[in-house]
Amino acid sequence: MKKRILIIEDDSTIRTQLKTLLAGNGYEVFAVTDFSQTIEQLKEAAPHLVILDIKLPGNNGFEICAQIRTFSDLPIVFVTGSNTDMDELNSIMLGGDAFITKPYNPAILLAKIAALLKKSCPSPQTEIFMWKEAVLHLESSTIEYKGQKAELTKNELKILYYLFKNAGKICSRNDIVDFLWDNQLYVDDNALSVNMTRIRDKLEAIGLADFIKTKHRQGYIL
Amino acid sequence: MSGKQYLKNQLPVVLINLLGMLALALFLIAGDQPIQTVLFILVVWWIVLALSLSAFYFSRNKYLKKLLDMAEQLEERYLLPEIMQAPERADDQVFYRMMKMAEKSMLERIGEVQRERREYKEYIEQWIHEVKTPITAMKLLCENHRSLFFREVLAELEKINQYTEQALYYARSEHAEKDYSVREVNLCDVVHSAIADHKYLLRQSNMTVEIDEIETKVYTDEKWVRFILNQIIGNAIKYCAEQPVLHFEASKTNGKIVLSVSDNGIGIPQSDLPRIFEKGFTGQNGRTGKNSTGIGLYLCKRLCDKLGIGITADSENRGTTIFLSFQMNDFIIGVQG
Numbered sequence: 001m002k003k004r005i006l007i008i009e010d011d012s013t014i015r016t017q018l019k020t021l022l023a024g025n026g027y028e029v030f031a032v033t034d035f036s037q038t039i040e041q042l043k044e045a046a047p048h049l050v051i052l053d054i055k056l057p058g059n060n061g062f063e064i065c066a067q068i069r070t071f072s073d074l075p076i077v078f079v080t081g082s083n084t085d086m087d088e089l090n091s092i093m094l095g096g097d098a099f100i101t102k103p104y105n106p107a108i109l110l111a112k113i114a115a116l117l118k119k120s121c122p123s124p125q126t127e128i129f130m131w132k133e134a135v136l137h138l139e140s141s142t143i144e145y146k147g148q149k150a151e152l153t154k155n156e157l158k159i160l161y162y163l164f165k166n167a168g169k170i171c172s173r174n175d176i177v178d179f180l181w182d183n184q185l186y187v188d189d190n191a192l193s194v195n196m197t198r199i200r201d202k203l204e205a206i207g208l209a210d211f212i213k214t215k216h217r218q219g220y221i222l
Numbered sequence: 223m224s225g226k227q228y229l230k231n232q233l234p235v236v237l238i239n240l241l242g243m244l245a246l247a248l249f250l251i252a253g254d255q256p257i258q259t260v261l262f263i264l265v266v267w268w269i270v271l272a273l274s275l276s277a278f279y280f281s282r283n284k285y286l287k288k289l290l291d292m293a294e295q296l297e298e299r300y301l302l303p304e305i306m307q308a309p310e311r312a313d314d315q316v317f318y319r320m321m322k323m324a325e326k327s328m329l330e331r332i333g334e335v336q337r338e339r340r341e342y343k344e345y346i347e348q349w350i351h352e353v354k355t356p357i358t359a360m361k362l363l364c365e366n367h368r369s370l371f372f373r374e375v376l377a378e379l380e381k382i383n384q385y386t387e388q389a390l391y392y393a394r395s396e397h398a399e400k401d402y403s404v405r406e407v408n409l410c411d412v413v414h415s416a417i418a419d420h421k422y423l424l425r426q427s428n429m430t431v432e433i434d435e436i437e438t439k440v441y442t443d444e445k446w447v448r449f450i451l452n453q454i455i456g457n458a459i460k461y462c463a464e465q466p467v468l469h470f471e472a473s474k475t476n477g478k479i480v481l482s483v484s485d486n487g488i489g490i491p492q493s494d495l496p497r498i499f500e501k502g503f504t505g506q507n508g509r510t511g512k513n514s515t516g517i518g519l520y521l522c523k524r525l526c527d528k529l530g531i532g533i534t535a536d537s538e539n540r541g542t543t544i545f546l547s548f549q550m551n552d553f554i555i556g557v558q559g
Contacts, residue, residue: 014355014358021365021366081351081354081355081358084401089403102357102358103357103358103361103379105419105421175368177425178368178425181421182418188430189428
């Protein structure tokens with residue numbers, strides 16, 4: 001089941017782009033368009049999480065947050081252009097779960113949302129990554145193929161995670177490096193090549209030769 | 223009060239007295255008085271005149287000296303009329319009234335300037351918060367359409383964001399104490415978020431980022447430290463050389479946690495090193511085409527001073543290292559056991 005997120009933000013560009021971003025990351029997204037009926041729209045959408053701007057027409061974010069807290073405990077992420085201590089303090093006092101300042105890094109926003117959702121409504125089964133009988137085990141950092149296992153380093157695991165997540169699609173080297181940077185692994189282009197070679201060696205050892213194919217000048221594909 | 227000048231000012235009095243003496247002498251001599259009597263009267267007159275002039279001089283001098291001392295000790299000298307006693311002499315009273323008038327207009331002017339400054343600062347802050355909305359919108363637009371072109375736009379956006387942050391913190395740095403909350407901060411998190419703020423610029427310049435042993439906690443304000451780190455990273459990118467490397471490392475030395483940020487860029491000449499934290503100082507590197515503003519490090523230093531963080535720089539021909547030293551509070555360590 002997809003998790004539902006409600007965006008309460010008055011800037012229309014940010015609203016649509018945020019919608020695209022979140023929808024692209026597997027969430028069902030709603031946005032409030034009529035700010036005189038925010039609470040009604042929220043109740044209708046019944047989201048798992050709310051992204052709330054502070055500066056809004058009509059009631060500001062703090063007031064809306066206080067109203068939401070009278071009937072629900074759902075996670076609220078405050079997003080604002082001003083990063084004064086008072087705003088941050090207010091947002092915490094009123095029951096906000098996270099405080100992010102604009103311009104935020106999308107990766108950080110997504111990570112915060114994922115963490116909050118995991119805490120508020122934990123999904124029982126862990127995600128399983130499988131592609132052509134190869135299984136990626138995130139918790140033990142290994143890859144399994146027909147009973148044979150190979151240990152992976154942090155970098156290798158993240159690279160494979162990204163390829164598995166986008167299985168069947170071409171992943172450009174730039175996108176892979178971007179993803180690694182978002183996960184605080186500062187790998188450059190050369191290091192990526194080294195890591196890819198090592199991953200291929202390990203895969204070959206467990207019988208997965210040619211599992212990752214290189215698309216010339218485009219990237220990699222599973 | 224100079225005695226010579228005083229005498230000069232009293233010249234009419236002395237002259238009138240001399241004239242009086244002459245007239246009296248002539249009158250007495252015409253009245254057939256003995257010359258000794260005349261001389262005696264003149265000498266007494268002269269002595270009384272001299273005594274009264276000098277007595278007057280000393281009392282005035284004492285009074286004025288007291289006022290002068292008062293003025294010198296005062297920090298805001300224009301407030302002198304507020305603390306001095308109202309004078310009794312008629313001419314002094316006129317001067318006193320003029321001083322009062324001057325003070326009043328000065329206070330009005332100061333109030334006006336302060337109000338203008340505050341309004342301007344508020345406007346700047348508000349403007350920055352507003353400009354962040356379109357920056358965020360552009361960032362999201364680019365992230366949703368990643369391509370080489372948008373990557374370059376994202377790198378430029380990081381620069382824009384950096385400049386706006388600089389303006390914001392410059393406006394705030396005067397009243398830093400009103401906007402900080404010291405909390406337990408994981409150094410590692412701040413460094414990672416500062417790197418994230420420069421992700422595309424760092425990638426564009428092919429910077430190798432190395433992080434060593436920075437899993438320590440310090441007590442400080444996160445957003446200010448992040449801003450300071452952002453300035454340092456920004457400089458490392460701006461002044462990078464071939465195969466750039468940026469290295470973060472933390473160490474504990476005698477009661478302090480020292481975070482060092484080193485790069486292998488073009489470095490800072492020894493002669494410039496002592497002055498890099500001065501406002502408007504651009505140095506040799508800044509002047510030769512890198513268009514430095516001399517604001518970034520100055521702001522870092524200023525904020526560090528307010529936060530109680532030590533900041534020093536070291537450079538040996540190639541490469542620069544900036545050290546940030548955080549105090550480990552005895553009290554906090556004591557509480558934590």
